[in-house]
Amino acid sequence: MVDSRFHSEAGQFTLEQILEMTGAKLHGSGDLARLFYGVSTLNNGGEKEVTFLENRRYLKDFRTSKAGACLVPPAFANQAPDGMAVLITAIPRRSYAKLARLFHPAEIAPIGVHPTAVVDPTARLGNQVAIGPGAVIGAEAVLGDSAWIEANAVIGEAVRIGEGTRIGVGAVVSHALIGARCFIYPGARIGQPGFGFEMDAGGTFLIPQLGRAIIEDDVEVGANTAIDRGSNADTVIGQGSMIDNLVQIGHNVVLGRGCIVVSQVGISGSTRLGDRVVIAGKVGIAGHLEIGSDVQVAAMSGVNRSLPGGGSYGGVPAIPVRKWRRQISRLKKLGQNKPTA
Amino acid sequence: MVDSRFHSEAGQFTLEQILEMTGAKLHGSGDLARLFYGVSTLNNGGEKEVTFLENRRYLKDFRTSKAGACLVPPAFANQAPDGMAVLITAIPRRSYAKLARLFHPAEIAPIGVHPTAVVDPTARLGNQVAIGPGAVIGAEAVLGDSAWIEANAVIGEAVRIGEGTRIGVGAVVSHALIGARCFIYPGARIGQPGFGFEMDAGGTFLIPQLGRAIIEDDVEVGANTAIDRGSNADTVIGQGSMIDNLVQIGHNVVLGRGCIVVSQVGISGSTRLGDRVVIAGKVGIAGHLEIGSDVQVAAMSGVNRSLPGGGSYGGVPAIPVRKWRRQISRLKKLGQNKPTA
Amino acid sequence: MVDSRFHSEAGQFTLEQILEMTGAKLHGSGDLARLFYGVSTLNNGGEKEVTFLENRRYLKDFRTSKAGACLVPPAFANQAPDGMAVLITAIPRRSYAKLARLFHPAEIAPIGVHPTAVVDPTARLGNQVAIGPGAVIGAEAVLGDSAWIEANAVIGEAVRIGEGTRIGVGAVVSHALIGARCFIYPGARIGQPGFGFEMDAGGTFLIPQLGRAIIEDDVEVGANTAIDRGSNADTVIGQGSMIDNLVQIGHNVVLGRGCIVVSQVGISGSTRLGDRVVIAGKVGIAGHLEIGSDVQVAAMSGVNRSLPGGGSYGGVPAIPVRKWRRQISRLKKLGQNKPTA
Incomplete structure (x- = not known):
């Protein structure tokens, strides 16, 4: 079929x-x-x-x-x-x-540089790379062996792309080091400046965003997902992490190894996740938090405080999942009964 | 004016x-x-x-x-x-x-193939097609009469584009059959692999995503929306459905005819909607559910169970809209009065 | 470092x-x-x-x-x-x-028109503009001095780009007037038709989207954000406003000056915000509302009615932040105690 x-x-x-x-x-x-x-x-x-x-x-x-x-x-x-x-x-x-x-074997990269691609003469290309029509490779960029840059994707200056990594159609990568065997899906944006301004009594001012985006080996980044570069420290996506479509990862966020981040999640600036954290769809996580390893957060929850490792959480704001379930059941009752007061 | x-x-x-x-x-x-x-x-x-x-x-x-x-x-x-x-x-x-x-007549497609477009020699183009600057048409792709592929859009191998369908600037379509008179807005991503991995005691492993994305006639797909292809069955968007910007549609999702999906909604894998279902903004729907025809879901709700046809639902988790309204009103009281306990 | x-x-x-x-x-x-x-x-x-x-x-x-x-x-x-x-x-x-x-001085635009860019002969370019590889500039478009159009970005017919404004990689701008010193991040979509259809007893019909998108001076628009053009009136983003990644702005929405809109927010059609309104991450705002100046809305809230200027709001639906906090605390109690009924 x-x-x-x-x-x-x-x-x-x-x-x-x-x-x-x-x-x-x-x-x-x-x-x-x-x-x-x-x-x-x-x-x-x-x-x-x-x-x-x-x-x-x-x-x-x-x-x-x-x-x-x-x-x-x-x-x-x-x-x-x-x-x-x-x-x-x-x-x-x-x-x-x-x-x-x-x-059904995996797609095979069309090895070679398409004549309409624009590859800066100072870029260094590994063996067996594939660069599609309209793709752009910036100055001093380095592509590992068997890297595959699809049509109209743009790799910024000095970016490193690891061996066997595939950058999807129209994706953009700048100010970034990408590991080996990653797959960045079409339209993902990696390395743009974060939401970097502050306000004080004198008004709003921009903070230069001087960090990088580091994507470790074996990571997948979904379609139209945005991963901002760090503001001074780096934004890091740990080895083997899987990030779905339309996810927002703010500047300086750090994900450990093997994290799973489902579609439309947003993780605010400077928050750090441990290893194997699972964030279900549409969850929002506030900035400057520490989320321990093996934490699981239920879909559509809002995390506004740091969480120790190992637990499951849900709700807005997120609480331990058992308490949250009880809350929902009581709340349901509240919607059915006459008010008690 | x-x-x-x-x-x-x-x-x-x-x-x-x-x-x-x-x-x-x-x-x-x-x-x-x-x-x-x-x-x-x-x-x-x-x-x-x-x-x-x-x-x-x-x-x-x-x-x-x-x-x-x-x-x-x-x-x-x-x-x-x-x-x-x-x-x-x-x-x-x-x-x-x-x-x-x-x-104010509709925009007229600039018929012809722009010299900077890259059209594979095995692609078949209908009459009166328009292909913009930098667009890429893959091998064996088939464009119906009057199809309009805008600048920098990329049509993958073997993709079918129906008569009079317009693919917006920078959109990407792969592993897909697109019907007639559709409008895919700029930056939409159709047909990429879904979030396709599983975990067992042996760790995480990828599941090849071997299905297609089927977009029936008269469908609109909003800017930067992502529609994943099926994992083995197909992802299907029914005739006349309207999908807004920044929506996520997971693999194997099936929408009936005339559905309306407002901005930033997420529909998880393998969920099936009937006809004329209306999903308001930012709703999340869990995977593997059946949503009956004519269901309406209020904005920002979270649907975590199958729903019979015809009703209106709201809340997280979503419940019948009347109960939800009552819940909100009781909850409001809860925020104002002294606690009863 | x-x-x-x-x-x-x-x-x-x-x-x-x-x-x-x-x-x-x-x-x-x-x-x-x-x-x-x-x-x-x-x-x-x-x-x-x-x-x-x-x-x-x-x-x-x-x-x-x-x-x-x-x-x-x-x-x-x-x-x-x-x-x-x-x-x-x-x-x-x-x-x-x-x-x-x-x-660390700001990036310097590579002044000049890249040979692979496609610039319509009727477009008017200011002094010192930079146009990157694969970028497309439509007929009658006007670029101010020092405008910077990055690789594979597409500027539609008759669009105005102000002095010193930078349009990021792969961004799309149509039916729009963009002010000076703006930065539109990679993958942003500005000026596409809004979600413009209506239903009546005769079924669904499309409403031509005949307005524009107006971006005033000193605005930043985040990666993969979508700003629809007006349906007949204009969509307007006021001077100095900052819009984060993956935000949805519907047709005819008006933002005053200095507004801050955090990632994954959605603002529905025809809603108007005053000046210095701050909308935290993932908030949804319904259509046809008036939000007064200096309003602040907490993350993940849902605004379903107009709000006078100056207050802080939270929750779904959003209420004054103090009441909302009390509600959360009572709700928490509800999840812990035995039910009162």
Whole structure:
């Protein structure tokens, strides 16, 4: 069911190859020479496709699925529809992800510099780089091996782009050091000046924004997301962090490793997050706070004070998630009953 | 009062022509040969302009308006100022919209391919297409007749753009099929990979995003809005839907026909909306939900469960709008009185 | 500690020069010939750098700072660490900002028109303009002296750009008059049509958007922010206003002078703000409201009615900030106690 106009195809694999590649075990019997051509969801697959089931919630779809094979945890194997090859694994989703990439290899960068790209003669390009139409590479910029700068993207002066990093269409990077194997999505803005002014009795004045934006290795930055450079210290996105679309990261913000920041979140200036912090969609975090490692914040919450590591928070202002849930339930009652006063 | 540097002018019309074009009826007497040159608001119009009144709220502005003519519902006709030609109609705003377009015709696409555009030789271009400076059209892309790709916009490989569709300046479309008569505003991002990773005991892993973004006919997508492609199924925006600026639409989201999504809304992955759903500004909707047709959600609400068709909801989490209003009013009391406990 | 690859350096200044430039007074004794090379934060500075302390909150950092000199208010002077030159001033932050600019002069526009830029022959360019690679300047556009249009930015037909105004990389401006000394950040969208349709019994219809976007002098517009043009009247951003990243400004919105609009705020159509209004992050303001001068709205609030000048508001819907705080505190109690009913 994957549209081959948009996603390349590696060809077909036998059931035997699929079992080998995923480490799954065949439930019951099956034709090891049976051919499969791609992956699918439970609902949109046919006999030539492999799908997966991980969440009990989709058991009903599993029972009626027309997919030819399905990666499933042992507990659900007996509920498979007739004719389906049942592939037992403790990690169905991860196995599906691996298989999907094998059936549909990642896009390959069109190596070379497009004649309409504008590359400053002082820029240094690694081996096998790809620079698309209309892209601009500033003076003294350094692109690592296999860096991929897509069409109309603009890399500012002296910026470093790590090995294998891909800068999406129309993205802008300035005053920044970007690590290896990052993917900056289309329209992301990295390194512009932060909201840098102050007011005193004499009125408003601008503060020069003299820091950088540091994006460590293996980071993804979503479409149209904005990451301001530091005002004097640096803005830092830690290794392996995933940032969704339309997120705002203010100047001097520091994210640890492996943080997850969902769409439309805003993190105000100089706030620091530990490692593996998960911020759900549309959350706002005030400036100059410390958020400990492994904190989780529920969607649409507003964090206005520092939080120790490890807890879950929700609400505006954010409080421990249990208290917040109780608050919501009481509040609901409040909307139903006659007032007590 | 319309600035002719920015909006083209078709010339003048007589009162008689205006009555004919709108189907309105002249209240009292008036010079049918009187000439008008454009449209205006109640406040900024002069004797050569036509304005309209629909909402009772602006009656005061109507009484003091200097506009030469006004489209009004019958009930307000008697309150017109002296000298104003009063044009009676049951649909003043719609008549105004029609007249505005007649006085100021829509922008005309500059047909042809700009010499700085980069069009892959395998792309197929319909008749009368316009491709602006710096635009990029990928391999095997197909542009329908009268498609208009503005400056620096980038159309990815194999993308379909329907007849008469306009892709705004700097917009990016990939892995997508776009219908006819759509308008994608500047900076919109359509078809990039969704926030596609999962975590298990083995850590974080990426899930290949193998779906498409399908935009049906007559859709508008606002400036800097992001619509991710599906992960395996497709992301779909139904016919006639209107999406405002800075909206986030996650992977596999499906909108029915005629939905309205106001600025800064976020809809999480795999959520499905019926037809004519209206989502006001800044609303967040969680993933994997079903929102029925004709549902309306008040601004700044957070929807965390599926909603049957037809109702109005508000709050975080969103509840039926009546209960929400009562909650707000009780809460207000709570902020004023001494605590009851 | 400033990275000279990204920020230019003017050289060194003596302590005597620094005292002269800032008007600060030396506390105790010090070597007036001592040389300084740049500015720093309290934490990341060394003996060759000047830092500042204004907020009591950072006193601890001050006491352990290794910076060679620090601008401080008189009250804190005695707590300086040994070896630090203490520069007494009532306005440390403002003095720091001045000094930072002297050590690190602002970026200089690369004057001239890049050969890959597309400038319509009817456009009029002032003296000393800079037009970057891939930028597009439409017919009849007018650029004031020293205007700077960065790479891949697109200026629409007839647009006016004032003296010394900088249009960031990939920004789009159409149907607009931009004043002098503005800075429009990368990816901002100014002048596209507003969310301009209406519904009546006959269905949905588009309303031609015939107004303009007017940006007065000395305005900053953040990265990926969207400012729609007026529908018939104009959208106006008053002189000296500061707008952060990812903000949405609807059609016909009017901001007075010196307003501050923080990231991810949304202001709906036809709402008017007075002067010096401060809207904190993620606030939503409904349409057709009047917000008086000097109003302040707390982060994540939702304003659904007009507000007289001078007050502070918070909450959804926004109420006077004191009442809102009381509400939060009562609500917190509600989440802790047994229900009263």
